[in-house]
Amino acid sequence: MTATQIAGRALEFDNKGHLVHFEDWDRELAEALAEEEGLTLGECHWKVIEFLRAYYAMHEIPPSPKVVIRSIGSEVSAHVPCTRKHLEGLFPDGGCKQACRIAGLPRYYCHSC
Secondary structure, three states: OEEEEEOOEEEEEOOOOOEOOHHHOOHHHHHHHHHHOOOOOOHHHHHHHHHHHHHHHHHOOOOOHHHHHHHHHHHHOOOOOOOHHHHHHHOOOOOHHHHHHHHOOOOOOOOOO
16 A cells, blocks of 8 residues: 555555545545646546445445446437447546546556446
């Protein structure tokens, strides 16, 4: 684990870049993490991030890409069916793994899109 200064706070991350303590996450941190990865978070990104956090808080595991697509696919992509490729387009550096990092999920067993 590594302590890192992000968004004005000292936070712990594991060796894969995931936040160690789920409760340390906030939107400001997500924006800072996304910026470090070259992303500007839009409405669709936030829908995925918020879903990941809510699902993890309830089940203590991240959802599979299929669960994300079935649950919020129409919100993420209203005009065409949401697919794994669509999720990869939102989070181009690892798909759901990148989304999990930005969402502050602490464990590195998120599924790849």
